[in-house]
Amino acid sequence: MISLSPPTICNSALNNVIEADHGKLKILIKPVRGFKSIPTAYATIKGFEVMRALRKGQARPWCLQPGIRGEVRLVERAFGIGPSALTEAMGMLNHHFAAAA
Secondary structure, eight states: OOOOSOOOOOOGGGGOHHHHHHHHHHHHHGGGOOOSSHHHHHHHHHHHHHHHHHHHTTTGGGOSSSHHHHHHHHHHHHTTOSOOHHHHHHHHHHHHHHHHO
């Protein structure tokens, strides 16, 4: 008798959304193997994660400004380059209240 159901995949990790997402990250990291130190590995993987979150639209709630400018600010905050989110939000509020007065 012919079965019409798709073949069962034995790998339970494929059913887990987190593990499936982690597998895609491992594919990205594979060509970059050979990290010389923990800080290098941390920064590289963090960069992959931030870029993937931006591409998937998962970072929109943390973007304080619309468009590419908000994405740039998010990357700056993620790597400690720019001002913190609280400092930036307070500056935006002060600017808003100064313009309203």
